[in-house]
Amino acid sequence: MSKKQIKLEAKDVHAYYGDFHALRGINIVMEENTVTAFIGPSGCGKSTFLRLFNRMNDYIDGFKTEGEILLDGDNIYAKSVLVDELRKKVGMVFQKPNPFPKSIFENVVYGLKIQGVSDKATLVEAAEKSLQQAALWNEVKDNLNKSALALSGGQQQRLCIARALAISPSVLLMDEPASALDPISTAKIEELIHQLKEQYTIVIVTHNMQQAGRVSDTTAFFYLGELVEHAKTKTIFTNPKDKRTQDYITGRFG
Amino acid sequence: MSKKQIKLEAKDVHAYYGDFHALRGINIVMEENTVTAFIGPSGCGKSTFLRLFNRMNDYIDGFKTEGEILLDGDNIYAKSVLVDELRKKVGMVFQKPNPFPKSIFENVVYGLKIQGVSDKATLVEAAEKSLQQAALWNEVKDNLNKSALALSGGQQQRLCIARALAISPSVLLMDEPASALDPISTAKIEELIHQLKEQYTIVIVTHNMQQAGRVSDTTAFFYLGELVEHAKTKTIFTNPKDKRTQDYITGRFG
């Protein structure tokens, strides 16, 4: 792997839900156009950490964070940062597909519409492009006005990816994007991640070790709010440094 | 493994939730004083099948079953069977610990009380015995009147096991009994299963392959409502006959 530009960086990040100390001093660097997988047992803080990168935790009562999160070298928690602008740069895909109860088309162009784009042609064009990127276009192109809720789970998840791509982010955060899906859909999503990596920096949380192995370049193992180990995926899976990583990988717990 | 008495048997069992065909012709035999593990991907019907053995599905609207389930050679779905009597012979432990919102003592003796036992001494004796069997006695003996909800998750689960043991069943059904627990509690429960096997016939559903490997004598792999393979646990894990079993064991899906 050649040395690339640093895209995301966390410096001594702590996070608290009220009194509960959920993240304990995390330092990590993620490079441009790579896929980083977060793994670790349930409750270790993977999601919490992931959501710091687009400030999705902002509205949670009692949530506090310390330290710095840098996107392209700028602290995204600086006072001057507009959260909605940040989120346009950092897209997110959730564990369970969460399409809006609207048509497929409306889902994809939602992000553009709230930015004030109303020109029909632009919207149509953007919709097609992102649906194609998300490998969904062929399946839905004749039914753009159908309700998104009528799609299968796997299709819905790809729709959510298309929706995120439509506003041209540079980073894509994915929190267990395939855990609610069947094996075939999962394979499609993994394939998609592989393609998207060319243009996007991707961070993916997963419970499925095999999946981490298949899709990611580097893997970070979290345990009880700490980042235990971050290294090339192959290294983590074949030759982990830490005993806890070893135990987790081999299924001693989790 | 020497040839033992047949304890449980299913003959061409089908089950339906309304129109949905959840179990498709299951045949299985389980011997006395063994531990059988049910594994398989989510939704394959493990829980549905397990709950047939104490007719726990009876109250579900639209649930229907066909075929025969035999306990000690008698069909438990025969007209003459009293469900409450059956359940005294076939105990059950659930995925999430579900203690009653009462004291520890009241939890353990509940089964006896509803059978009409009201002699204080008998109850106290029974409570101690089952709590000891469940390896919980030492931790709670001074606090028998404390609310069961104040126990930790692992303790609660052992309490639920003690509660099931108190009415002296001969079969114990366990539906992912450790999946909501931390590694240490999990280890305790596994240890307990090992001990209980001497006196009880145990059926355990689990998602954790390692766990199945550790606790069970035989393992049954379910897929899409079918029983794909049932064999000695070692055989299943090292030398499965079916391609699907192989795929599942190695984490190709699930």
Place this chain on the structure above:
Amino acid sequence: MTRSSINQLKDKAFQFFGVLCMLIGLVFLAALLIDIISRGMSRIDWDFLTSLPSRRASRSGILTAWAGTLWILLLTSIIAFPLGISAGVYLEEYTRKTKLSSFLEINIANLAGVPSIIYGLLGLEIFVRQMGLGSSLLAGALTLSLLILPIVIVTTREALKAVPQSVRQGSYALGATKWQTIWRQVLPASFGGILTGVILALSRAVGEAAPLIVVGALAYVPFVPSSPNDEFTVLPIQIFNWTSRPQAEFLVNAAAAIIMLLFITFLLNGIAVYLRNRQQKKIKW
């Protein structure tokens, strides 16, 4: 201005408007309470609580009214609660999704929405006339019982629903019958919730005037009822009576009686809220 800052501005503006709307509600509430307290507080003393009604405002008290209210509360509880809780238990624990059960459900939702004055007409015709109870406490209490029955049923069901299925399953798995499970596990576990609902229903009954007017409870009743067959008056009706008198002093009396009525209502609601919170703290499923 950029698109984004316009959006931010709109966002802020709405936030301001939201606070304003909340204030409208709260200020109105405060104004109402302050107005009534400032009018009526000085009128409340021992004499006021223990005097019979009189044509002279300054001598008139609310003894008969609050005694009537207590009677009504008592009788209504005795009638409505066993009935409502039983119906709630049946609907939540026993019915399968049959035509009857969904019909019952629609029916109860409807009953809950029937205006209270219609219950008054029902009470007038059935209890006062057909059953010949006259404008008695019993007739009033029966009428109010029917009125709050849907509330009791619905809140009982809510409370039962809040008991996790796992508790029932735990009980069944130990060989308990259905009724044993309900009686020994489900009802005790939902007791707090049921009690909460029941108290809320009572607080509704305390404040009702319209159906009682229809069953004929508006008269000069200068004695404390001593049996369910006596005629009666209750606080809301006494208030209604006094507000429709022209003399200013009676308005003071009305305000004072309102304070007492609000006191009872808030007390009941307070108890309900307290119980609900305690229940939520005590049992975390």
Place this chain on the structure above:
Amino acid sequence: GGNTKESNGTDSGENVTGSIQIDGSSTVYPVTEAVAEEFRTEAPDVKVTVGVSGTGGGFKKFVRGETDMNNSSRSIKEEEAKQAQEANISFIELPITYDGLTVVVHPENTWATTMTVAELKKIWEPAAQGKITRWNQIRPEWPNQEIHLFGAGVESGTYDYFTEAIVGESHASRGDYTASEDDNVLVQGVSTDKNALGFFGYAYYLENKGKLKAVAIDDQNDANGKGPIMPSVETVKNGTYAPLSRPLFIYVNSKAASRPEVVKFVNFYLDNASELSSEVGYIPLPAEEIKKQKQKFQEFASGLKK
């Protein structure tokens, strides 16, 4: 009740118990309420309830024997008496005080200080319904504003009396006005509405003098006073406040009058009617008249004993 001896109402000390149900006129209500209240000290164990159904509403119950006494602001009608007879009920009528029906407007109403009976008729007759809706339709110089009417409900004696006296036919009037058996509602209505015109018993006017203005009434009959005449104790007593002066009554059921607590109550009523009725704003009957009524009732009550 242990009172077997003939009671004349003044011999207290004996413990009378029982209950008395009274209903009827809202005009008479204040007097009966006052009497009932004072009677509590006289006979604390007698439960007296007083309803306000209006004279007509009260009579309907009275003639079926559902109540013991009826307050009435007019004499019983023939058909009502007939119904009583059919139900085997006999009764006695006792006048207790005088009232002057008062026509009132809002205090800020500067124009309508006097009105003739003819003008009142023009406003209230059935034909006026939906047509006479503005003050200047009555006198052109009055303002061109809506007129809001408040008056007694149709079950009331006041309504019967007023329609009889003004429209010329009992029970005939327009229907588009705020009609209430409860005179207090009418007071409320008129006192908060500048365009209001209403009528009710003198007592209610007196009680609310500050918030209401009475209208002087001209019956255009010089025989009983010249020109417009204001209602007052004087004008009612001397009969010049015509045609809206009237006596008020109580009616007592004969079966009830054989019960000692009722006898005691009625005697007490007559003894105190003058004082209490003037206290609540009515015009007492002359003393001899009261005496005569007591006599009459005593004969009636003792006649029942035989």
Place this chain on the structure above:
Amino acid sequence: MKLSEKIIESLLWLAAVITILITAGIIWVLLAGSIPFFQEVSVIEFLTEKEWTPLFAQKHFGILPLVAGTFLTTAIAIAVALPIGLTIAVYLNEYAPGSLKRSIKPLLEILATIPTVVYGFFALTVVTPFLQSFIPGLAGFNALSAGIVMGIMIIPMISSLSEDAISSVPKSLREASYGMGSTRLQTAFRVMVPAASSGIIVSVILAISRAVGETMIVAIAAGQQPRLTLNPLVPIETITTYIVQVSLGDVPHGSLEYRTIFAAGIVLFVFTFGLNNLSFWIKKKYQEKYD
């Protein structure tokens, strides 16, 4: 099943079935009262006549003035409660910190627990004089202040039920919207409110039904004069007030006048019954959508 179990179940069943008897009782009472009425008064007259003077010598039996009065006060109440209630619901859901939401919701709900006589009293003695100070033509009894006060009373119905509806929209939708860079306002009105629309509509319908059936506020403060008008400044009479008025007069059993209250009652019942069924139906559909 054991016998005792059977007996208990039957008793509980009986309790549940009593609710059907109550409904049947209501319908029977209303019909038994109004069928004789409609034998004397044609339904056509009842529904089309423009005057309601059943108690007078010249009887007119047109329910329209009462319906108009009911409609007027209800419309005013909803005009007050809907914007305020919905705004509060959205505000509490998207903006207010949890602690504020937890304290404001019960505070506002106090508004719904205050007995309605109290509101009537307040409308008559405070709100009307207050409004009269800048609306000169306002009568002492009027639809306006009764409607406003009724509107305030039902704010918590709309705000709480709508808030429940909005917060039962899966959190994932809100996250999706934020994740795309929406502001809270955009999230609220483009995603949450549309997704919760059926619940919100249900809350509004129930509020309307409540306002239609509300009695004491209008009986005390809106007047007792049936008139076919939409002018909120003059005394009017609602269906409920009419029933109270006649009940106060204690019209004797069996007369035509007595039956008018059942005829009026059946109209009221039909209105609220229709509204409640509509809301129930919407709610059912909505639940199916999300489960």
